[in-house]
Amino acid sequence: MTAIPVMIGRRMPLPAASGSSDAFAAEAAVPAAGAPLVDTHGRVHRDLRISLTDRCSLRCTYCMPEQGNEWLAKTSILTLDEIEQIARVAAADGITTFRLTGGEPLLRTDIVDVVRRLAAIEGPDGRPVQIAMTTNGIRLPELLPGLVEAGLQRLNISIDTLRRDRFHALTRRDRLDDVLAGIAAAAASGLRPLKLNAVAMRDVNDDELVDLVEFATAHDAQMRFIEQMPLDAGHTWDRTRMVTQDEILAALSRRWELTPVPGRGGAPAARWTLDGGPHTVGVIASVTAPFCGDCDRLRLTADGQLRNCLFSTTEYDLLPILRTEPAAAHEAGIDRMLRSCVHGKLPGHAINDPAFLQPARGMNAIGG
Ligand code: SAM
Ligand code: SF4
Secondary structure, eight states: OOOOOOTTTHHHHOOSSOOOTTGGGGGGGGGOOOOEEEEEEEEEEEEEEOOOOSSOOOOOTTOOOOOOOOOOOGGGOHHHHHHHHHHHHHHHTTOOOOEEEEEEEEGTTTTTHHHHHHHHBTTTOOOOOEEEEEEOOTHHHHHHHHOOOOOTOOEEEEEEOOOOHHHHHHHSOHHHHHHHHHHHHHHHHOOSSSEEEEBTOOOOOOOOOOHHHHHHHHEEEEEEEEEEOOOTTTOOGGGGOOOOHHHHHHHHHTTEEEEEEETTTTTEEEEEEEEEEEEEEEEEOOTTTGGGGGOOOEEEETTSSEEESTTEEEEEOOHHHHHHOOOGGHHHHHHHHHHHHTTTOOOOOOOOOTTTOSSSSSHHHHHH
């Protein structure tokens, strides 16, 4: 059986292994395994976000519903061996960073082994890949020593509020103390740069922006505010309620002199120094100042779907390759699918287009 990219509601033609007359005939001209993953807009892909699970210990309102989640089937979740197989091909094709995410990646019982196996992978130049993780921080105190020993290099921890009642309302769980303990453990570890993420929300935490930055700098971390995106499972996102980058910067400028940091490259966050530095704050303005032109990211969902954008409605299914094709064909099949996924990448996410369609998956099932 051969794998096909899946478009929500319909199937796209097969990516061709060699020349063919179908819609993927252009694949015949696509570089062979080992060449960089360059899309039709010239963007070179270096970053693969790997979602390890769609499960989570929290239920953030902007991400998951309180109840009634349609969980991914356990049998469809990629195994450790399958993740490693995909990552090896991706690294050979020029991916240099794997960011582990979810759902909550620390809920995966084999998380230390995942880090260990991926950290042992080298790129074509013989350099080891970078392993980063985005987490809600719960379970970090117990797991961090093992993760660092296994090869974890960078951490982003999400914290939207420092107030316990708000945290409970926002995440539907009373676990602020666990998150704070996770951040303390990360700050005490040698992992730097340490980044803290908050989704800025009107009348929820927009009066805490300065407090969050001060909290981050006290932990030698960089605070990053994220504009809320239409990725909640309940499809309740409302543009008119969104806190924009301009509003975030206006609130922070009342406390600090903000100076733009040049040289952003493909990073999602634009950064500013606070009163000349050394501390900085970042803003990820996916809605009001999209940075698609420099995007170097691909995503792999926990159930083996490659995605070329958070907002894509097309997925490229690796499971049939991994589970029904002979082992000898896996490497070529994964490579072909990576290239089809990159080839199909649009110039931008079109959130601001009236015809924009929110993806069927919530953020927890895509991998943030
Ligand atoms: N559970 C981990 C965490 O919260 O850090 C990793 C997964 S979470 C989906 C990754 C990031 O996506 C978090 O920083 C979270 O705040 C962000 N996120 C989730 N839903 C979002 C939305 N609708 N808009 C903007 N950011 C969102
Ligand atoms: Fe869980 Fe992260 Fe989504 Fe919050 S943002 S519900 S912590 S996956």
